[in-house]
Amino acid sequence: MRLILLRHGKTAGNLDGRYIGRTDEPLCPDGIQALKLKSYPQAAAVYCSPLLRCRETAALLYPGHPVEAVADFRECDFGIFEGKNYEELKENRAYQRWLDSGGRLAFPHGEGREAFSNRVAKAFDRLASEWRGNEPPSAALVVHGGTIMAILERFAVPHRDFYAWQVKNGEAYTAELCWTEEGRAVLKRVERWEDMQK
Secondary structure, eight states: OEEEEEEOOOBHHHHTTOOOSSOOOOBOHHHHHHHHTSOOOOOSEEEEOSSHHHHHHHHHHSTTOOEEEOGGGSOOOOGGGTTOOHHHHTTOHHHHHHHHTTSOSOOTTSOOHHHHHHHHHHHHHHHHHHHTTSOOSEEEEEEOHHHHHHHHHHHBSSOOOGGGGOOOTTOEEEEEEEEOTTSOEEEEEEEEHHHHTO
């Protein structure tokens, strides 16, 4: 089946370069306008993070389509860095330690990358198992940048590191969901949707 992994449109926090994880921001006017100006792949089934920015994006891009929220597709909890940007954090020792770790340390009073990735991967695996044998022809996951990175790091073939899968607001990857002989879900032929339109 064809899978579309789509990052939500911009919020005010995104415009300011802030760490927006658990904060339930709506799309900003610029984000809504940018989504309306682009063409997106259609999908037979639509799923999203329960956070408002993803629900609003799904409603804009797939109007009138039933959308199922998946709780564990929510963005990472950035802890004490939540709502702040680089300029506000650059003198913070805990932030510098996190940067020096290559983003592997847990956010203070928040979530670690491993725990976050495991949460997202388990949710995706559950969803893929529900599809198996009765796959819709296509499905869109309207989620967060971190959620997309976690899914693709764990399931994409060939493997690439977490940060290699970064995607901007309103951009998407497409992939083909396949199964190994052992019955494990994998994503093949992963491509940026924007590159396919050129």
